[in-house]
Amino acid sequence: MSDTAAHAVKPDAEGRVRLSGRKICKSFGLAQVLFDVSIDLHAGEVHALLGENGAGKSTLVKILSGYHQPSSGELILDQKPVTFDDSEVGEAHGVILIHQELNLAEQLTVEENIFLGREIKRGWFLDKAAMRAEAKKLLDQLQCDIDPRTRIRDLAVSDRQMVEIAKALSKKADILILDEPTAVLTGREVDILFDQIKRLRAQGVGILYISHKLDEIKAIADRVTVLRDGQHIATETVAELEKDDMARLMVGRDIQQMFPDRHADDGAExxxxxxxxxxxxxxxxxxxxxxxxxxxxxxxxxxxxxxxxxxxxxxxxxxxxxxxxxxxxxxxxxxxxxxxxxxxxxxxxxxxxxxxxxxxxxxxxxxxxxxxxxxxxxxxxxxxxxxxxxxxxxxxxxxxxxxxxxxxxxxxxxxxxxxxxxxxxxxxxxxxxxxxxxxxxxxxxxxxxxxxxxxxxxxxxxxxxxxxxxxxxxxxxxxxxxxxxxxxxxxxxxxxxxxxxxxxxxxxxxxxxxxxx
Amino acid sequence: MSSVERNEAPTKKTSGGFNIDFKALGPFLALVGLFILGTLINEAFLSGGNLSNIFTRAAFIGIIAVGATFVITAGGIDLSVGSMAAFISGAMIVVMNGLVATLGAGVETVLLGILLSVVLGIGAGAVNGLVSTKGKIEAFIVTLGTMGIYRSLVTYMADGGTLSLDFDIRGVYRPVYYGDVMGIPIPVLVFFAVAVAGYVLLNMTPFGRKCFAIGSNEQVARYSAIHVDRVKTLTYVIQGLCVSIATIIYVPRLGSASSSTGVLWELEAIAAVIIGGTMLKGGYGRIWGTVIGAIMLTTIGNILNLTDAISNYLNGAVQGLIIIVAVFLQRGDWRRKKSK
Known part of the structure; x- marks a missing residue:
């Protein structure tokens, strides 16, 4: 199982729309959090989703991946309307969301986590050798030097993120959604993650990348969609936007002065x-x-x-x-x-x-x-x-x-x-x-x-x-x-x-x- | 790009007020249901004598369960309460019997016995609390250990048999269980007083708030300058005090203690707490729920006594079923759509 060759480059997929949300609305109780939001995700692109806290980014990606159902609107996968009843159906269609808070079992090993719930079996027994080999292959593919037998609790946060990505790959992700993956990473770890994202992009995976760090979006994303207060504000090519433009789209006004005036008295007691x-x-x-x-x-x-x-x-x-x-x-x-x-x-x-x-x-x-x-x-x-x-x-x-x-x-x-x-x-x-x-x-x-x-x-x-x-x-x-x-x-x-x-x-x-x- | 009205923090709203009402009223409604069922089965159920019997019986478990509400709310557990009750009963009987020779079988002897009970209860609770907090051992393990210790101590004191209270002291002590004030049995009054005190302490004081905070997230409590170990230890002391109060009422009832005294009380107390809506993992506790939970457990046994439909021997099975169903209903997940 888990034929990772499925991620080989699909030349004809370049630039093609893989997954779309059409006029998505979502309400929780009386509060409406998304208003007619539409988004297109292409194969082989890194698409950033930008917005302030509470703008509706997380809700939108949860709908795109099947964790939530839209109140109205539809999802279109490869030109066909689809319904993801839950995240498992979404994953079966190759749409995988990696949560901000990583979902790994700390006491289990890397390989056990990668195959959690989808263990490779031989007869009634687990085929540990096959799982280890497969896990190793996935990690190698990510150029990630982790021993599959390591327990998650012994790994650095960035390595855990890699394990999540390896897990997503083993589920044959065509569309990978990353919810603020760098929030807990250090600068060097961010670089490693970006290398992996670029590699996946080259393989034709469509990546939706949530962040509100403008530097990162400049560095990694091809296109950016900005949400504000649950509304779609803009979708632009990143190369054509300055960081200030993005900030303005996101906040809806110029940020006059980011920092307060400082006038400390260096003679103070x-x-x-x-x-x-x-x-x-x-x-x-x-x-x-x-x-x-x-x-x-x-x-x-x-x-x-x-x-x-x-x-x-x-x-x-x-x-x-x-x-x-x-x-x-x-x-x-x-x-x-x-x-x-x-x-x-x-x-x-x-x-x-x-x-x-x-x-x-x-x-x-x-x-x-x-x-x-x-x-x-x-x-x-x-x-x-x-x-x-x-x-x-x-x-x-x-x-x-x-x-x-x-x-x-x-x-x-x-x-x-x-x-x-x-x-x-x-x-x-x-x-x-x-x-x-x-x-x-x-x-x-x-x-x-x-x-x-x-x-x-x-x-x-x-x-x-x-x-x-x-x-x-x-x-x-x-x-x-x-x-x-x-x-x-x-x-x-x-x-x-x-x-x-x-x-x-x-x-x-x-x-x-x-x-x- | 027009600015729209903001709606922050709207994620994951629980599905409305019905949910909360159900949670708070659930145990009460269930109790009302049980009472209706009891009346239908046997008219004698609603007789004054039977009701008085139910509430008096509920007082033991109920008083202990009020203490358990504190322990569980603060994220702990105390398995030793049943054994502790047996041990304190035994010690009270031995000491009071011994005092007859010097003090005579009077009120003084009984008061000293009661004082001893309070001291032992507080001491035993403090041991549970200190060993688990200072020794950094899971409360489950510590109280599992003390459960065995107290149980075997009472067996040892009774030499494997039964300790019996001196006949004359029994006469003096008797009203504490069998007496009443304006028709209300004393155990019921004490139960009520303990519950009111528990409610005030848990819901209206800084101490109670700290219990909630610790049970909810110990790390946050620590970072909020709360003496976590001290508060946790105090919850076990309160538990010990409650056991002692329950024992003070229990001893005059039978006037004896043996290795089978108080067996499984810890589980009944925990069950009462959980049925009442307190969360076993801590962070949320409700004294009135606990009171109702204790009354429910006793009522089930009472109803089974009044009917031939189900054997009285199945009492435990019915109680167990009720506990599981109660928690299932309170969680409310069964109505909510699966969402992550």
């Missing part, structure tokens, strides 16, 4: 002083000062120790040495509770896993970190409701229904709620880890301005980000970490991508850094 903090195996002798009203960026490649350092500062991780001072006074922080008392708040980068209670509505989420504010003996529900009212207003949280579960919110609204939750404790210092991961450009700009407002009110912000533009656009100073050390603190004109990379990779280091050796 020091709010937080970190001295020689070490964490076994992860951070060595990190020292830095944070001034009132400044944004101090922390840059570095994954594994440089930034998150570990922050966790050590707020008491989530044990320090092997080091002191912390608040406003010049030494403080003892060994738990998040201590950090809260010292006015330090931490915004996790994992908003779904450690930030919000997805099965609950907004109110308990908002007040959870500052519960004592809402009553020590009995909770004051009225006060909670009032706080929610204020937060919705202040952070522009857009929820159709206040009672709906937070897990159903778009990423942008979740992030705003998380920010509101942390601000309920009225901290002086806010540590923000990846503030805009998986968030559309309009909401991003909003969050940047929230951060700007915080510093205008005299609060200090530590920003951890892997997105260079926001690191450069928001930070007054940038500390760079490599191998668990702070290799430099860049100020003024020194804050540029080149210098950051030099320090992050350890090419240059220590100049200008207040590092104690």
């Amino acid at each position: 020091i709010a937080l002083s970190v001295r020689d903090v070490s964490v076994d195996g992860l951070v060595r002798d990190a020292s830095f000062d944070l001034r009132r009203g400044e944004v101090l960026g922390f840059a570095g490649i994954v594994g440089a120790g930034r998150t570990a350092l922050m966790e050590a500062i707020i008491g989530l991780r044990e320090r092997s040495s080091g002191q912390i001072e608040r406003n010049g006074e030494p403080v003892k922080i060994t738990s998040l509770q201590d950090a809260k008392k010292c006015g330090i708040a931490y915004l996790t980068k994992d908003r779904k896993g450690s930030g919000l209670l997805l099965n609950m509505d907004m109110r308990p989420n908002l007040t959870l970190l500052a519960l004592e504010k809402f009553g020590r003996v009995f909770l004051n529900r009225k006060a909670e409701e009032d706080a929610l009212e204020t937060a919705i207003e202040a952070f522009d949280i857009r929820a159709a229904d206040r009672k709906s579960k937070v897990g159903d919110f778009s990423g942008g609204n979740q992030q705003k709620l998380l920010l509101a939750k942390v601000m309920e404790t009225d901290p002086d210092i806010v540590i923000i880890d990846e503030p805009t991961r998986g968030i559309d450009i309009g909401t991003k700009s909003q969050i940047y301005h929230f951060i700007g407002d915080l510093t205008d009110r005299g609060k200090s912000v530590i920003l951890l980000s892997s997105e260079m533009p926001e690191m450069l656009g928001l930070s007054d100073r940038i500390a760079v970490m490599a191998g668990g050390r702070i290799t430099g603190i860049l100020v003024g004109d020194g804050r540029n991508e080149h210098e950051i990379m030099r320090h992050a990779t350890g090419i240059s280091g220590k100049q200008g850094a207040s590092v104690h050796e």
Whole structure:
């Protein structure tokens, strides 16, 4: 089974429409999320689907792949109307969706995952040898050097993505839909993924690629379809569009100013002083000062120790040495509770896993970190409701229904709620880890301005980000970490991508850094 | 390119209000159905004596189940409650009998027995909580272990037989089970009081909110500056206290304890909690549901006693069936279209 030769180039398929959605409408209950959206996907093209959070991208691809049924409109596959009753029917027709959250069984091996539910058998028994060989062949085809016997939990996220793609190939995907595949990937991993996408395109596979990263779309896509508020806005050839054009189509207006004006006072008093903090195996002798009203960026490649350092500062991780001072006074922080008392708040980068209670509505989420504010003996529900009212207003949280579960919110609204939750404790210092991961450009700009407002009110912000533009656009100073050390603190004109990379990779280091050796 | 009105976060809306009403009212409607069924089968069902009997019986499991609601809401499980009840009963009897010689068979002796019960209940709960949180061992394993320990301790104390309460103390202690206030049996009053206290604690205090948060996602709770271990341990302490209260009422009923005391109570308590709509995986708990669940379980046994249609020996089978059906109905998936 699983004859992968089926993906050989089909010359006549070049440019031919494989799958179309015609006037697709979709409503969930009373809320309509798609309005007469039409899209054509050609064989051998990478077609980007662009839109803000909540624009209807995910709903559209779920309809195209059979996970949802359209309320009206039809699907056309190879000039014939089709109905995908569920995703299995879609997959049988060669339309395969790879979800944003990968669907792999962590405890099973790569080969077991690839053939999950479609195991190759010999008589009543599994033909493991055949499956291993087939898995190896698929991975080789992707030029992916993973042992099929590895367990998924031992793989990096990018490798897991490759396994998903291999699995899709083994199901003879003619049309591959990738839902924000790069959200969790590092720069190098993105390059690998793009190589694979190009290879598949050359083989005639039609690829629908969801993203709101404009750079990526420029780099990989042939055509782009823009959705906004459930409406089809435009379908254009990518080569004819500038990034600004795409942003405008997506947001529906010019983004006046992505970043807030920064005017930090470099003579302001020091709010937080970190001295020689070490964490076994992860951070060595990190020292830095944070001034009132400044944004101090922390840059570095994954594994440089930034998150570990922050966790050590707020008491989530044990320090092997080091002191912390608040406003010049030494403080003892060994738990998040201590950090809260010292006015330090931490915004996790994992908003779904450690930030919000997805099965609950907004109110308990908002007040959870500052519960004592809402009553020590009995909770004051009225006060909670009032706080929610204020937060919705202040952070522009857009929820159709206040009672709906937070897990159903778009990423942008979740992030705003998380920010509101942390601000309920009225901290002086806010540590923000990846503030805009998986968030559309309009909401991003909003969050940047929230951060700007915080510093205008005299609060200090530590920003951890892997997105260079926001690191450069928001930070007054940038500390760079490599191998668990702070290799430099860049100020003024020194804050540029080149210098950051030099320090992050350890090419240059220590100049200008207040590092104690 | 005209701007349209926004409709954010509309994904995955549950299919309307009917769903929620059904979830909240389901156990209550089922109980009403059982009562109607009981009345149809035998008119004696609705007699004051029989109803009083049902509620008094339900009080034991119900009080324990109120405690279990906290444990389960916070994402834990306590399998040891039945054995714990037997052990506390045994210890109370042994100590009270021993005190007769010095204090006499008076109220003081009974009060000391009750005090002992409370101390043991809280202590046993704290052991369950601390071992599972500080020792980082699954609560299922820890309480499976303590279940065996308490069970064998009571067997040991009774030397394999039965511990009997001193006859004179029984006379003094008797009203705690058989007494009533304005016609309402004391166990029922205590059950009601425990349920009200449990409701207030779970739904109106920061502690209750923290239980929900921990059961819903422990990591989020930890990142929300909640002392997760402390709150979880407290839920086991509450469970222990509830077991102790149930035991205090139980001892005067039979005036004895043996290795078969409280057998399978843990499962009945968990069943009551689940029938009531609390989620076994944590994050959502409902005290009133638990109360109704406990009454339902007792009512089933009662109805089977009143009819010859089904053998009383099949009580467990009917209860089991009801549990499965109840959870199936509450999930609501059976009505919703398959969507992913």
